[in-house]
Amino acid sequence: MYRKQLTERKELPGFVWGSDSDFELNTLWKRELSESYRSVSDFPESFIPGRKEKSYLKTPGRNFGFSVPRDYFSLAGDDENDPIRLQFMPRSDEFKIKEYETSDPLGENQYKVTERLIHRYPDRALFIASDLCAMYCRHCFRRDYLAANPSPLLESEIEAAASYLKNHTEVKELIVSGGDPLILDDRKIANLLSSFRLVRPDIVFRIATRIPVVLPSRITTSLLKILSDFKPLFVITQYNHPLELTDRSVKAVKDLVNNGIPVMNQTVLLKDVNDSEDVLADLFQKLISFSIKPYYLFQGDLAAGTSHLRVPILRGIEIMKNLRTRISGLALPVYAVDLPMGGGKVPLTESFIDRISDNEVILKDGKGKEYAYPLESYPEGQG
Numbered sequence: 001m002y003r004k005q006l007t008e009r010k011e012l013p014g015f016v017w018g019s020d021s022d023f024e025l026n027t028l029w030k031r032e033l034s035e036s037y038r039s040v041s042d043f044p045e046s047f048i049p050g051r052k053e054k055s056y057l058k059t060p061g062r063n064f065g066f067s068v069p070r071d072y073f074s075l076a077g078d079d080e081n082d083p084i085r086l087q088f089m090p091r092s093d094e095f096k097i098k099e100y101e102t103s104d105p106l107g108e109n110q111y112k113v114t115e116r117l118i119h120r121y122p123d124r125a126l127f128i129a130s131d132l133c134a135m136y137c138r139h140c141f142r143r144d145y146l147a148a149n150p151s152p153l154l155e156s157e158i159e160a161a162a163s164y165l166k167n168h169t170e171v172k173e174l175i176v177s178g179g180d181p182l183i184l185d186d187r188k189i190a191n192l193l194s195s196f197r198l199v200r201p202d203i204v205f206r207i208a209t210r211i212p213v214v215l216p217s218r219i220t221t222s223l224l225k226i227l228s229d230f231k232p233l234f235v236i237t238q239y240n241h242p243l244e245l246t247d248r249s250v251k252a253v254k255d256l257v258n259n260g261i262p263v264m265n266q267t268v269l270l271k272d273v274n275d276s277e278d279v280l281a282d283l284f285q286k287l288i289s290f291s292i293k294p295y296y297l298f299q300g301d302l303a304a305g306t307s308h309l310r311v312p313i314l315r316g317i318e319i320m321k322n323l324r325t326r327i328s329g330l331a332l333p334v335y336a337v338d339l340p341m342g343g344g345k346v347p348l349t350e351s352f353i354d355r356i357s358d359n360e361v362i363l364k365d366g367k368g369k370e371y372a373y374p375l376e377s378y379p380e381g382q383g
């Protein structure tokens with residue numbers, strides 16, 4: 001169906017890729033998106049900015065987009081250190097730039113192979129489908145270009161990426177990211193996925209999105225149909241706090257899962273949001289109860305102006321060590337960091353191997369008790 005649509009689209013006279021389509025006009029999610037708060041002056045009168053928030057608002061030169069859907073905003077408490085509020089509300093700490101923070105903390109630019117395609121790992125590539133998000137998370141590592149100069153996704157950009165993928169069959173998975181790819185309308189998403197599937201019938205899609213968390217009404221019946229048509233396809237969400245698992249959000253995820261779309265979650269470890277064993281254990285256990293697999297817990301990236309939200313890495317390791325003895329392997333994500341300067345993603349695990357002798361390895365459990373495990377070798381002629 002979408003292959004046909006792709007062909008027909010190219011025949012439309014004057015069609016501009018990325019322009020508004022007549023697909024799904026006036027749906028609830030578009031209305032909710034358009035009613036998002038885009039400035040603090042939009043907030044209800046009852047909202048009182050905190051000291052650091054006020055200080056940010058008074059300072060000229062603010063550089064990162066601001067938008068928060070009303071539903072997500074309603075989850076926030078009155079305290080400026082509320083875990084939901086910290087994720088969308090700017091504060092003066094954003095002006096403090098550490099010398100090791102950069103605008104491209106993952107070093108992605110050096111791996112750009114086309115305008116919107118990043119090929120960092122041999123078997124995976126990442127396509128930046130949109131420069132916009134339903135909500136601008138203050139910890140975002142792509143904060144430097146998001147919303148600053150948004151440009152519509154062009155057909156030529158999709159074609160360039162498709163052509164690269166056609167010639168690079170070592171790429172087995174395509175991460176469709178952004179910004180948020182699900183902020184695009186249905187027709188654009190369908191055309192995008194069909195363009196890649198057309199040249200690479202074998203490719204696995206990963207859709208990286210915060211939409212089920214911040215704008216769950218976007219998970220419409222027609223979107224579910226599109227995503228289902230492009231399996232194998234995984235949706236990767238970003239729940240950072242148990243309060244984000246609202247009834248509406250959980251329903252959106254259930255709709256995905258019930259349509260055969262696996263949902264995995266990447267949590268960002270954030271100071272005063274979730275840097276506690278209790279909060280994370282609650283989050284991860286709730287996630288699996290809703291059929292969402294906790295996939296990664298990310299150490300904060302060294303994005304400029306985000307140090308106030310980063311958790312010291314040793315505290316992160318300690319949290320994971322404590323969680324390991326507390327929650328199941330199914331509920332436990334991998335704690336990882338994206339190395340600066342393009343070094344790639346590496347897991348951050350404390351070692352359970354204490355020492356290795358000639359005939360055994362000494363392992364320690366989470367409480368420090370030692371256990372010996374024999375060093376065997378393959379039987380002769382095998383291995």
Ligand code: SF4
Pocket residue numbers: 132133134135136137139140141142143146178179180209210
């Ligand atoms: S939704 Fe993702 S890309 Fe968008 S601001 Fe949040 S973290 Fe960044």
